[in-house]
Amino acid sequence: MTLSRRNLLRAGALLGLGAVAVGCSTDRDTRAVSAAALGPSKHGGVLRVGIAGGSSADGLDPHHPPTYPDQARVSNLYEPLFLHDVSYTIQPVLAESIEAADHGSTWTLRLRDGVEFHNGKRLDVDDVIFSFRRIVDTKANGAAALGVIDFDGLRKLDARTLRIPLTQPYALFQDELAQYYNAIVPVGFDPAKPVGTGPFRLGTFTPGDRSSFPRFTSYWRGDQPYVDELMIIDFADSEAQLEALLAGEVEAIDNLPAERVATVKAAGANVLVSETGNWTPFTMRVDTKPLADPRVRQALRLVVDREQMISQAWNGQGRVGNDLYAPFDVCYAKQLPQREQDLAQARSLLRSAGQSDLQIELVTSGAVGDGAVAAAQLFAQQAKGAGVDVRVRTVDSATFYGRDYLGWTFAQDYWFTRGYLPQAAQGSLPNAPYNECHWNDPTFNSLICSARAELDVTRRTRLLQDAQQLEYDHGGYIVWGFKNQVDAYSNKVTGFVPDRSLPLSSFQFRTVSFV
Template identity: 25%
Template sequence: MNSRLSTVWPAKRLRTAIAASAVSALLLAGCSSGSADSGEQEASTGGTLTYALGADLPTLDVQQTTAGVVATVAYNVVEFLFVRDADGENAPMLAEDVQVSEDGLTWTITLREGVTFHNGETMTSADVLASYERWSRISSSGGEVASRLANVETPDDQTIVFTFDEPYGSFLSAISINTQGLAIYPASVLEQSTDTELAELVGTGPYMLEEHDPGRSVRLVRFEDYSALPGDEPDGYGGHKPQHLDAIEFQTVSNEGSRLAGLQTGEYDVIHGSSADALETLEGTRGLVVERVDPTGLQVMLVNNASPITSDLKLRQGIQAALDHEEILTAGLGAGNFRIDPSISLQETAWHSTVGEDHYNMDDPDLAEQLIADSDYNGETIRIVTSRDLERFYNQAVVVEQQLESVGLDVEVETYDWATALEHRENEAAWELFISDFGIKYDPVEQPFMRLCSYVGWWCDDEAVAIVDGLISESDEDKRREFNDAFQEAVYEQVPFIKIGDTGGVIAHRDRVHGVTRQGGSSILAWNVWIEE
C-alpha cells in the first residue's frame, strides 16, 4: 500500500443502485440536494436572478465543449432526448420512450409531441436527426456513437431509429451525457450553422436567449410556450421545470474575491466556481446560505500525448513520479478541501478502484530524475497552459512548475483568459500540460478522457481502445468492472493524464433565493429557483 495515500476529508458513501437492464449499469445516486432552506413557503413567480460566473464562456454551444461554465448557462436553454435524474438513472426529456430489439441492435426512440422551439417551430425527428449528425461530427462522444452505428432513420415525424453493428449497452448513457452532449437544435438553425459555429442558440428549454454580450454577460428570459414535463418538481436534470423567474442574468466575474464581495453585498444572488476556502469568507454573513459540497468531482492534469515532448513515455512517467499531489491540491483548494485518492472514479460510486495506487502521489524525485534521464528529453520547454480566471488552476500550475523544475525539467506556465486557454487546449501544438476538473459521472464511460484518440491529450493506444470498447459494449456489471480496472491500470502505466485528487467546493446564494437544486458537484440548476421579494 502506498504510504502516501490519505484521506483529507472522509468519503461519504452515497446510495448506489444496480440497474439490471442493458441500458444502465451501476449509477451514483444522491448527487442532488434540495434547497438549503427547508421551509414550506409557496413559490412566487417573477424577478431576475443575478448569477456571477467564475469564468468567461468560450461558446454557448453545448455540443462544442465540455466546459462546465457553458453547461451552467446553456442547460436552461437547450434540452436532450434523455437526461440523468436525481438517482442517476437515464430519464426521458424530449423523448417519450425507447424500445430496444431483442438482439440489442436497434433502438427506437419515440419523441414527445407538441414540443416547441424558441423560434416557434415544432420539434420533429428531422431536428433530432440533424442535431445527431452534427454532434457525431464535432463531439468525441458523438463520434464514438457514430463509429458503432450501422444506420439511423426517421420513419415518421415522431420517431428516430438507431441500428448498431453490435449490441451497445451504454447507448442511452452516451446520449444522456451532460458534457458536449446531444443538445437538440432546430434543423433550420443548423442549416445556417457550421461545425465550429452555431448560427444562434435556439432550444426547447424553459428559458430563451435574449442577449449575449461576449466576455461580459448573458441574459435569458422565460420561454412562455415551454413544453414542460408533468409533475411538480425537478428530478436531477429532468422532471418538471417550473420557470418561476422572469429572467436570469449571468455575469462574468473572473476574480473570486469580487464574486464573494458581490454576493455579500447583494449585487449577486448566486455565485459559481468558488473553492472550499470561500467558506471562511462567507460563513457568518447575514443573508447568505452557504453549503459545503464534498465531493464535487475529480481534478486531473491532462498530458498532451501528441506533443513531440510529452509523447515520450519515460518522460510522462518521470513527471508522474515527481509530483506531490497534496502540495498541488493545497495550493489550489486550501488545506482540508480535497481528498487524496488514486481512483479515476469517486469512492462514492461502485466504480472506485485502487488499481495502480503505487504510481499515485509518488513524490519520488530520485525515481523521476532516473526516468527523465532514460527518456529522450533534451531540455525542451514544457508548457503548462492555465488561466487566472480560475485562480486555483493557476496556483496549482505554479506548484507543478516548481516540482518539475526541481527534477531538471524546463517548465513554463502560460496564462490566458479561460476561453483562450480552452482554445489552446484544442491545439495539439500549443501545450504539454493542462489542469482541469471533471465532474461526477454515473458511468465511467461518460468521462471525457474515456473518448480515446479524439479527446484533448490524444491518447490513442490500441490496447486501451479495446478496453474502453469492452466497457462500452458490455452490460454484465462484473465484466464491466474488470474493464474499468484494466483501464485504470493502463492509465498509471502509460500516463496519458494524471489524476491529482478529489475536489470539494461551495454552493452559496442569498437567502432570498429558494428552490435551489444542484446536480453533480456544485452546479446550481436555475429552472426551479424562485426569489422571495
Template identity: 30%
Template sequence: MTVASRPVLTRRAALAAASALALPFFARAPARAQDAKTIRVSYPAAVATLDPAKFRVGGLEYNYALCVFNRLTQQDAKLQVLPDLATSWEPSEDLKVWTFKLRPNVKFHNGKVLDADDVVFTYKRLKDKEVASVLRAPLDVVDTVEAVDPTTVKFTLKIPYADMPALTAGYQAMVVSPSIMDTITTKPMGTGPFRFVEYRPGDQMLLEKNPDYFLPGVPKLDKVVLRVIPEYTTAVAGLESGAIDIVYDLPAEQIDRLKKSTVANVMEVTAGTWQGIVWHCGMKPFDDPRVREAFIKLVDKPMMTDIATFGHGTPTVTPIPPTHPFFNKSITMGADIPGAKKLLAEAGIKPGFTMEMYIPGQSPSMERLATAFRDAAKQVGIALQLRIMPQDKFFAEMEGKVPLAVDNFFGRTTPDLMLYSWYHSSGSWNNTLWHYSNPEVDKLLDAARTTADKAKQAELYGKFQEIVAKDGPGSVVYVQNFACGVSKKVQGFSPSPLMLVDVSTATVSA
C-alpha cells in the same frame, strides 16, 4: 502572466495568501433593488460559442444551454437517467437497437412543434465530421438514427451498448431543429424553459420565461441574467450586497469565508469534475514513455489535492472517482522521487532541464496545483516556468497545443463516458488534448463498453487504471467538489454533481 520562483507551497500558506488577496474586493460590487422575478447567476468565464454541438469549455456554455434547450434524457443528483424530451426508451435484447418515444406537442421558441425529424437532424449533425463536436467520438457507436413516426426515434448501433440513455444526456446533445440553424450562434432557439434574449460578450446574457414550456408551472421566474465576472472576490461581494443571487463554482478559499455570511449559504456537492497535469504525447519530451512515467511519479496526489482544494477534493487515479465501484483501490497515489530521477536519467533528461507549464486563469485551485507540481519537479532538477493565461486564450491557443499544462474537465456519468473519449486512440478529447495511443488500453476500453456484465467491466476498468497509472497521458490528480454561493433569498435550487445550475424551479424572495 509568468509566475516567478517562490518558496515551496503548503496548504496553510496557500490559504493565507488566498484570504489576504480576497479582502480588498468586497466593497466593489454595486448593490441593487431585488427583483423577485429575476435571478442573477455569475460565472467566471464567457462562452466560446452559443452552438451546443460545439461546446468545449463548460461552465456558462452548459448552463445557458440547460435553460434554453432540452436533451432526450437528463440525469438527477444520483446520476440516474430521467426523461426530458423523451418520455421512455426501450432497448432490443442484444442492446443494439434503442427506441425513444418523444413528448407530444413540445414547441421550439419559434413556434415549430418538435418531432422525430428534429432529433434525427440533431444526431446526424453531432456525428458530422465538419461540425467537429466532441460528442462525435462517443456517438461512433451509432450506425443509423431514423424517425419511425413523428414521436418515435430509433437508434441502431454498431455494437451492444448499455449506456445509450446516458449518452443522450450529454452536454452537447441539446436537440435543435433545422428551422433555427440560421441563428444558432447569434439567437439560439430551443425548447427549454427560458428563451434567449441577448448576449453581450464578456458582460452578461439575458434570458426570459418561455410561456409555452411543456412542464406545468415551470419556470417560476420571468428572467435569468447570467453575468460574466472573472474575479470571484467581486462575484462574492456582489452576492453579499444583493447584486448576485448565485455564484457558480466557488473556489475553495471562498467557501469557508461564505459559511460565515449572514445573507448567503454555501451549497456543496461531490462532483466528478477532475483536475490534473496533462502532457502532449506527440511532443518532446513526452513522446518518451519513460518521461511520462517519471512525471507521474512526481505527483503526490493526497498532498497536492490538499494544497489545491483545501480539503474540498478527493485524490483519484483517473476520471473514475473514488466513490465509484470500479475504482481500483490497490493503486498507490504517493510520489516516488528516486524512481522519477532514475527514469529521467535513462531518458537523457538532465538536471537543469527547463520547460513552460500553462494554466488557465480564473482558477485558483489549478494555479495552486501547478505551483505544487513545480515544487515537486525541482526535486529532480527540472525548472518549470508557470504561464497563467486568460481562459479564452488558453482554450483557443494552448489546450492540446503545448507540451505541458494544467487542465480540468466536467465529470461524466458512466465509466465509458468518463474514459473512452479521453484515453482511446480514436477519442475526440484524446485527439484534442493529449494525443495518447496505447493498444492495450484501446482493447480494454472497447471490451468494457460492449458488455453489460458489471463484474467483467470492473475487471477491465481495473486493468485500465493499472496501465495509465504507470504510462498515462497525464496525471488526473483529484476530483473536486462543486460549490455555489447562494443568496438566502433563493429557494427551490440545489447544485448538481454534474456542475449544472438548474434554475427552472427556483424562486427569489423580495
C-alpha cells in the same frame, strides 16, 4: 481556443439507466434530493445570476455553447433527451425510455408525450432526427459521439418512437444522448430565433452583457419554473461577481474562489460546495523523451504529496486522486492501491532510467483553472525531494491553448466529470480529439473497443478495470485530486443543491425560488 471552450467540450457525459440496464451505471448516491429537501417553493420574482466569462461572441446555439454564460443560457432554453440528476444518475427528460437490441447496435427511443416547444409546436421524432443531423452536419460539440448513428437507417415507427441503428455497437450510447449540448430543437431551427422546450423562453439577449428569459408557461414539468424571469449576467472576473452578490445585485454566482468562502459566509450568504469528478491532471507525453520511459512517468507520480496538493493548491476543496479519472463510475478501479509520495522509490526509478539528474519544463497557465499554477509550483517543490529539477513556465491562455496545445511534453489540463468510457473516447484513445498524452496502447485500445460493445455490466466492468490498470501503470496522466465545485447564492433564494457536474446545480434554474 479558450479555456471556456475547453471546459465546454469536456463537460460531463454521464452514465445511463434507461428501459434496460445497459450502462456501467454510476453509484446510487443517498444524496439524491427530494422535492421536500429543496424547501417550500413559491412563484414570482426575477432571478439574477452572475456567470463568469462571456464576450461579444456569446450566442444561443444549443449545440455550440462556448462559454459559461452560454452554457447557462442553453441549459434553460433547451433540453436533451436524458440528463443526470444531482446523484449522477441518468434520468429521462424529453425521452420516456430507450432500449438496446442487437448487442447495442440498435436502439429504440420513445419520446415523452405532450411536450411543447416555445412556439407551440408539439415535440415529435422528426425533431429528434433533425437535431441529430444538425449536430453532426455542423460539427457541433456532440458530432463525434453522434457520428456513430447510421442516418440512412433511421426509422420513424410513429410520432413518438424512433429506431436508431449504429454503425458499430455502443453499449453506452445513452451517455451521449445525455450531454446537455445534444439538445433537441424543432425542425427548421434558426439560432437567430431560438426555440426550445426548456423552462424559460427567450426575452432579450445582449452578447457580452446580459440576457433575460421569461417563464415558459406551457412547460411540461407542472408548475416549474418558479421564478417569473431568469436574467443571466456576464462578469469579467470573480471579484466583480462576488461584489455583485454581496451588494444584492445578483442572487447567485458560479465558481467562487475557495479563498473567498469565509467572506461569503460572513456576509450571511450561502456557499454551495459540490463533490465532483473534476480533475486538473499533469499531462505527460508518453512518446517524447524523457517521459517516453514509463519509469520516469512513475517516478513523477511518486513525488506528489497529494494531500498537500489538495490543502494548498485548492484550499482543501477537493479529495485525493489515484491517477485514474471517472471516480463516480462503478467501473472505477477502487481496488488499485492508493499511490502516495515515495521519494526513495522515485529516486530509484530515475536512477534505473538514467535520469538521476532529471530536468524538465512544466507548462501551466491560470487559464487551466483555479489553483492550477499553485499546483504546478507546489509540484516543483515536491519534486526536489527526488532530485528532479522542474522548471515551471507560466503562459497566458492564448499561448497555452494555442498552436502548441496538445503538443506540450509536460503540462496541465482540466477536465469535467465524466464516465470512464466517454472520457477515454475524449482523451485516451489514439483518435481522441484531446489525446494530450499521445497514449496509444494496443491492449488498452482493444479493451476499450470490447467494452463499448459489451452490454453485460459485470463483463464490461472487468474489461474497463483491466484498461484502468494499464493507465495506472503506464499511462500519461498524474491525477492527483478531484476538485470541488464551489458556488455561492443569496439567502433570499432556495433550490440550489450540490451537483456532481456543472456549476450552480448544473445551471438548472427551474428549481430555484425566492423564499
